[in-house]
Amino acid sequence: MPTLSMFYGVIIRMFAEKGGKHNEPHIHAVYGEKQVVISLDGEIIEGSLPANKMSLLKAWIDIHQDELKANWQLLLEGDVHFKIDPLK
Numbered sequence: 639m640p641t642l643s644m645f646y647g648v649i650i651r652m653f654a655e656k657g658g659k660h661n662e663p664h665i666h667a668v669y670g671e672k673q674v675v676i677s678l679d680g681e682i683i684e685g686s687l688p689a690n691k692m693s694l695l696k697a698w699i700d701i702h703q704d705e706l707k708a709n710w711q712l713l714l715e716g717d718v719h720f721k722i723d724p725l726k
Contacts, residue, residue: 645724654713
């Protein structure tokens with residue numbers, strides 16, 4: 639699963655699941671033993687992160703909405719993803 643970005647211990651990945659479990663555009667985020675799947679509009683699909691990390695993740699999604707959508711489309715078409723800047 640391609641890694642898009644990493645910040646404050648949160649690793650963010652994305653892959654297009656054609657016919658998979660989550661058909662809507664989404665990312666997977668991991669922080670330690672915790673994992674969350676979250677749509678590009680900020681809705682939690684499954685899992686959880688600590689509240690402070692979830693707040694950072696949602697802010698990052700808001701900031702990088704266009705880049706996330708572009709990456710989703712690239713992955714759907716079988717193209718290579720690009721990295722997205724972390725929160726600083």
